[in-house]
Structures are given as structure tokens and as C-alpha cells.
Amino acid sequence: MTDQKKQSYFEIKDLSVGFRTFEGIKPVLNIEGLTINRGETYGLVGESGAGKTVLALTILGLLPKPAGMILNGSILFDGVDLLKQTDKQMAEIYRGKRLAMIFQDPMSTLNPVFTVGQQIQRVITRQEGLKGKICLKRSLELLDLVKLPDTSNLIDKYPHELSGGQRQRIIIAIALSCGAEFLIADEPTRNLDVTIQAGILKLIDELQRDFKMSVLFIGNNVSLVNIFCKNAGILYRGKLVEEGLSNCVVQNPLHPYTQTLISAIPRSKSEKLKFSKTVIKPEAENGCPYYSRCTIGKEDCFAHVPMLREFPTGSPTESLNTETISVQKAACFYAGETI
Amino acid sequence: MTKFILRRVLLGIIVLLGVAFITFFVARVVPSNPAAKWAGPRANPEQIAKATIELGLDKPLVVQFGKYLMDLFRGNLGNSLRTRRPITQELLESLPATVELVLLSTIAAVFIGIPLGVISAKRKDKLIDHLSRLFSIGAVSLPTFWIGLILQLVFFRILDIFPMGGQLSTEIKILMDIPKVTGFLIFDCLITGNFTILWDALWHIVLPGITIALYPIGLVARMTRSAMLEILNEDYITAARSYGLKERTVLWSYALKNSIGPTSTVVALSIGYTLVNTFLTESIFTWPGIGSYISSAVIGNDYPAIMGVTIFSAFSYVLLNLAADIIIALDPRVRT
Numbered sequence: 259m260t261d262q263k264k265q266s267y268f269e270i271k272d273l274s275v276g277f278r279t280f281e282g283i284k285p286v287l288n289i290e291g292l293t294i295n296r297g298e299t300y301g302l303v304g305e306s307g308a309g310k311t312v313l314a315l316t317i318l319g320l321l322p323k324p325a326g327m328i329l330n331g332s333i334l335f336d337g338v339d340l341l342k343q344t345d346k347q348m349a350e351i352y353r354g355k356r357l358a359m360i361f362q363d364p365m366s367t368l369n370p371v372f373t374v375g376q377q378i379q380r381v382i383t384r385q386e387g388l389k390g391k392i393c394l395k396r397s398l399e400l401l402d403l404v405k406l407p408d409t410s411n412l413i414d415k416y417p418h419e420l421s422g423g424q425r426q427r428i429i430i431a432i433a434l435s436c437g438a439e440f441l442i443a444d445e446p447t448r449n450l451d452v453t454i455q456a457g458i459l460k461l462i463d464e465l466q467r468d469f470k471m472s473v474l475f476i477g478n479n480v481s482l483v484n485i486f487c488k489n490a491g492i493l494y495r496g497k498l499v500e501e502g503l504s505n506c507v508v509q510n511p512l513h514p515y516t517q518t519l520i521s522a523i524p525r526s527k528s529e530k531l532k533f534s535k536t537v538i539k540p541e542a543e544n545g546c547p548y549y550s551r552c553t554i555g556k557e558d559c560f561a562h563v564p565m566l567r568e569f570p571t572g573s574p575t576e577s578l579n580t581e582t583i584s585v586q587k588a589a590c591f592y593a594g595e596t597i
Numbered sequence: 598m599t600k601f602i603l604r605r606v607l608l609g610i611i612v613l614l615g616v617a618f619i620t621f622f623v624a625r626v627v628p629s630n631p632a633a634k635w636a637g638p639r640a641n642p643e644q645i646a647k648a649t650i651e652l653g654l655d656k657p658l659v660v661q662f663g664k665y666l667m668d669l670f671r672g673n674l675g676n677s678l679r680t681r682r683p684i685t686q687e688l689l690e691s692l693p694a695t696v697e698l699v700l701l702s703t704i705a706a707v708f709i710g711i712p713l714g715v716i717s718a719k720r721k722d723k724l725i726d727h728l729s730r731l732f733s734i735g736a737v738s739l740p741t742f743w744i745g746l747i748l749q750l751v752f753f754r755i756l757d758i759f760p761m762g763g764q765l766s767t768e769i770k771i772l773m774d775i776p777k778v779t780g781f782l783i784f785d786c787l788i789t790g791n792f793t794i795l796w797d798a799l800w801h802i803v804l805p806g807i808t809i810a811l812y813p814i815g816l817v818a819r820m821t822r823s824a825m826l827e828i829l830n831e832d833y834i835t836a837a838r839s840y841g842l843k844e845r846t847v848l849w850s851y852a853l854k855n856s857i858g859p860t861s862t863v864v865a866l867s868i869g870y871t872l873v874n875t876f877l878t879e880s881i882f883t884w885p886g887i888g889s890y891i892s893s894a895v896i897g898n899d900y901p902a903i904m905g906v907t908i909f910s911a912f913s914y915v916l917l918n919l920a921a922d923i924i925i926a927l928d929p930r931v932r933t
Contacts, residue, residue, distance in 0.1 A: 318838075320839060324722075349838070349841050358839070361835070370930055371928055371930075372854070381840045385840075416929040
């Protein structure tokens with residue numbers, strides 16, 4: 259969009275987040291680097307428990323306290339380190355205004371004891387200072403924007419009177435009510451039917467283009483990310499294990515974990531799913547986090563942690579835009595070997 | 598909503614019928630002759646027999662019960678065996694003093710207990726949370742009569758700040774015209790502008806007020822805290838924060854409205870408990886309310902009066918539960 263400055267629009271550097279437990283501080287997230295440019299979508303994929311939601315909450319400064327702790331690192335957003343902002347600054351300047359988030363479970367994200375209208379209007383009043391009829395009009399516009407029918411009737415309904423798809427659209431409306439420029443979509447289609455999923459994804463895609471938002475899309479379906487995002491990152495146990503253009507990652511996965519993830523997607527009814535043989539190996543406490551489940555893993559994987567390494571564009575497709583320097587990274591000593 | 602309330606009212610009536618049934622038969626089983634009591638200590642057998650007919654005690658139990666229910670329905674609780682006056686009237690005379698205490702403690706429970714619980718939940722495991730929990734546990738577990746006695750010892754005997762008991766000082770009772778409009782002393786003083794008596798009345802209500810209020814404050818604070826802790830972990834609270842809403846809004850509106858169900862039930866039930874608690878406290882502080890009335894009724898074997906107070910307490914419980922149910926129905930999910 260704008261000139262490529264040295265400074266990225268959104269950049270995570272050496273971020274390390276831990277949770278305080280009875281047995282001391284347990285690290286849950288360890289990201290060396292993650293960059294999102296203005297107007298781009300970045301898909302973050304990983305199994306449950308990988309730390310995706312923790313990352314989202316860390317960006318917004320909403321980690322559960324006092325358990326969640328930021329141990330190290332910085333999150334630069336438009337030149338400002340979000341981790342150094344006070345809670346008040348985050349609430350006043352960033353949350354809801356510039357950063358917005360769509361939560362994963364539409365069933366539990368709306369407050370059950372307030373009507374849809376009350377919930378939207380409270381946010382509009384807080385962020386834009388609108389009140390009364392103007393506020394109502396604005397909220398109706400927002401519901402229109404997310405393509406909900408019969409908005410004047412809908413606005414007086416309570417969340418439990420609505421379907422999952424309707425609720426998720428309302429949540430999107432609230433999140434975007436103040437024109438946020440950076441959207442975190444945390445598994446926005448979880449707990450929804452497949453057809454409704456498609457609708458919600460289409461909506462987010464359209465809004466992203468209309469408002470030229472940058473989106474951090476979190477999901478656990480690699481192929482979905484491929485359709486939807488320019489770049490993709492694979493998160494495993496709080497670490498990025500592979501990163502690159504999403505179609506490169508999907509079509510030419512380098513890390514054994516990514517390969518397993520992709521082979522887990524059912525392609526057609528006739529094809530039988532191939533489950534990789536479960537290897538039971540001890541945890542490599544000082545080595546690769548994937549060691550215990552990896553079919554390739556050798557001694558050096560057990561002893562050393564592989565860092566993200568850059569690989570020459572291993573893209574199998576020629577149709578890639580040659581101007582963009584495509585770099586695929588993977589954190590594996592044997593990246594590229596097929597499992 | 599109407600259907601919902603109607604159903605609850607019907608349920609309440611059934612409960613009241615049950616209470617009437619039990620109190621009636623318990624009073625008949627207790628070995629004491631109401632007719633002898635009614636006829637007086639030096640009555641001869643003929644007079645007692647006459648009193649038996651007069652009181653309808655010669656009729657079959659079922660008939661007696663039916664008559665009792667009919668009377669109840671008309672708000673007639675019978676006559677006291679001691680004073681021979683209608684119990685309903687006597688209750689109404691001593692009710693305001695008790696209601697004053699109960700109301701005070703309920704207001705304290707709502708305006709001190711709920712904020713205490715909310716702050717405690719917000720600052721979980723911080724100093725203020727520990728203090729508030731310590732206070733709640735103490736307030737709930739220390740027996741009322743003990744608290745009353747200790748307060749009397751400290752604030753009357755040692756410090757001599759507050760009076761020991763009664764609703765007004767003796768001098769004021771003798772020398773001044775006590776305003777009587779509604780029967781609620783503090784309220785009457787306020788509307789007649791009689792500030793000397795008002796001041797004295799307030800001075801007197803402090804110790805019994807604290808004694809009675811401690812339990813509901815502690816209970817409500819604890820309930821609110823645990824309800825809030827659960828709610829503050831909900832997704833919609835994190836979501837509300839992610840919209841940039843002020844922490845104040847999130848806490849006191851988004852979260853608190855969700856905890857209204859459990860909290861209001863506890864408030865309503867604690868009013869019922871307080872009412873019974875008041876009976877004890879009143880006799881410690883010689884407070885001229887229903888508590889004093891029932892203790893003299895018990896000592897004097899005045900069964901109709903005891904039954905009357907029991908029915909009255911049960912009625913208040915049912916009413917308060919109904920109120921709690923209706924408040925809970927403010928939660929749109931409960932309404933059917």
C-alpha cells in the first residue's frame with residue numbers, strides 16, 4: 259500500500275510469554291519474529307494448545323492476570339511497542355479503535371443479559387461519543403454492513419434468541435464498529451456449520467478488502483488459510499516451525515509437522531486417510547519440540563533446537579509473482595524431507 | 598412473564614398451606630389446654646368447658662382447621678391468650694420496629710455487601726480481597742447474640758458511645774411527643790421534621806443495626822465475589838475489554854448484571870433469615886418489635902400468638918422468594 263518503510267507495520271520480535279503455575283513459570287509462546295504488512299492477511303495455523311489464542315490476547319494486552327506473564331520481546335504496531343503501553347493506554351487508544359478481535363466461540367462472546375443493540379451502542383458511544391438516535395442509526399448501519407436482514411427487529415433481541423451465524427456477524431459488527439485497521443480473527447468459524455463458516459469467511463474477506471485492514475487470521479485448517487491469506491505461519495507448541503507464502507507452505511511443506519497437518523485434510527470421500535504411524539519417543543527437553551512425534555527425528559534433533567532457517571523459494575508453481583521475494587522458512591534440520 | 602409469576606404465586610400458596618397445616622397440628626399436639634389458659638388461672642371446670650365451646654375446641658379437628666384457614670384467609674390470626682386482643686393487630690403494632698431493622702440490614706447488604714464482593718473479585722488474592730474474605734467469614738459464622746453482647750460491652754460499657762438498648766431514650770419517651778404517622782419511627786421523625794427524636798432514634802438503631810446487618814453483608818459479599826469470579830472468566834468479558842470498554846463499565850455493568858441472579862436470591866433469602874435473627878437481637882437490645890412480642894408469647898404459652906408469628910414469618914419467606922424469582926427473571930434467559 260504505502261511505501262515500504264524499513265519499519266514494518268506490525269512486527270513481533272523475540273516474544274516470549276509464560277504462565278505462572280504451581281511448578282514455576284511455564285513458557286507457552288516463543289516467537290522469534292513475525293511480520294505483517296499493512297493491508298495483508300497472515301494466517302496462523304496450529305493445533306489446539308499451540309498458543310494461538312495466547313498470542314492474540316497478548317497483542318491486545320488481555321492475557322489473564324496474574325497468571326499470564328510476558329517474559330521478553332516486543333510487539334511493534336505502527337512503530338509503537340504495544341507491550342510497553344499501560345492498560346489504560348491500550349483501552350483508550352488501541353483496543354476497539356485500532357485493534358479489533360473476533361473471538362472463537364460466537365456462542366459465548368456476546369453478553370447474555372444485554373440486547374444486541376445495547377451491546378453495539380455501548381461500544382459506539384464509548385469509541386465515537388455518539389448517543390441517542392445517531393448511535394442507533396449507526397448501529398443499524400453496522401448490522402447492514404455485516405449483511406444481517408431485518409436489522410430494526412434484530413437490534414432488540416437477546417443473544418440466545420439468535421443463531422450462531424447471526425451472532426458471529428454481530429460480533430464482527432461490534433469489532434469493526436470503530437473502523438479498526440488491524441483485525442485479529444481467532445478461529446472465527448469454530449462451532450459453526452460448514453455452510454455458515456463459508457459465509458462468515460466470505461464476509462471477513464470482503465470487509466478486509468473494503469476497509470483495507472490487516473488481518474491476523476488464526477485457524478487450525480491449513481487449506482482454509484491458503485484460500486484466505488497471503489502468508490502463513492505454522493505454530494507448534496508456542497513456536498513458529500514454518501513460515502512463508504501460504505500456497506508455498508501448503509503445496510511444498512518443509513517441516514514434518516506441516517506435512518502431517520496437510521496430509522490430515524481429507525481430500526475426497528474415496529481416498530482413505532493415511533494416519534502417520536505414531537512414534538513414541540521421549541520428549542527432547544533441550545531439543546526440537548516436535549521430536550517426540552516426528553518420524554524423521556535423529557540424535558541431533560534430540561540434542562539441539564532447530565532455528566527457523568530460510569530456504570530458497572521452493573515454490574513448485576511458476577505462477578508466483580516474481581517481484582515478491584518469496585522466502586520460506588522452517589525450523590527443522592531435515593526440512594524438505596518427506597515423511 | 599405473567600404466567601411465570603402466576604406459577605410462582607401458586608407455589609407460594611401451597612407452601613403457606615403446608616405451614617398452616619403443620620403449625621395448626623403442632624399447636625394441638627403440645628400438652629397444654631388453651632381453654633384453661635383462656636379462662637384464666639382461677640377458672641372452675643364449668644368456666645373451662647364454656648371457654649372450650651367459645652374457642653370451638655369441642656368440634657372435630659378438621660372443622661377447626663377449616664375455620665382456622667378461613668380466618669387466615671381473612672387475615673384473622675385469632676386472639677392472643679394473654680391480652681385477648683387480635684393477634685393481627687398486635688403484630689401490626691410491633692411490625693414497624695422490626696421492619697426498620699430488617700430494612701436497614703438489607704440496604705447495608707446491598708450497598709456494602711455487593712460492592713465489597715465486586716472489589717474482592719476484581720482484586721482477587723490481593724490484600725483487600727483477603728480482608729474482605731476474613732470479614733465475610735467472621736460476619737457469617739459468629740453467632741448473632743454473641744456479636745450483640747460484644748457490641749454492648751464495647752460500645753456501651755467501655756466506650757459509652759451508644760445506648761445499650763431500646764428504640765429511644767427514656768427521657769425523650771417521657772418528655773416529648775413521639776410522632777406517629779406510619780409507625781416507622783425514623784420515617785415519621787423525618788416527615789414531621791422532628792430532628793431531636795430522629796437523632797436519638799438513629800443513635801439507638803446503630804448497635805442492633807450492626808448486629809443484624811453483619812450476617813447479610815458477609816453472605817452477600819461472599820456470594821457476589823464467587824459469582825463475579827466465575828463471570829470475569831467468561832469470553833464475553835474478555836471480548837468487552839477487547840472493544841476498548843472502560844474497566845469500570847466491564848466490571849459494574851457487563852459483569853455485575855450477570856451476577857444479579859445468585860446475588861438477589863441470597864439477598865432475598867437473607868432477609869428471611871434476618872427476620873428470624875431479629876427476634877433474638879431484639880430481646881438483647883430490648884427492641885419493641887416482633888421479636889420481643891414472640892419471646893413473651895413463648896414464655897406465656899400463648900399458642901395462637903406463636904402460630905401467628907410462624908405464619909407471618911413463612912409468609913414473608915414466600916413473598917421474598919417470589920421477589921427473588923422475579924428479579925432473576927430480569928435475566929432474559931430465564932423468562933419463559
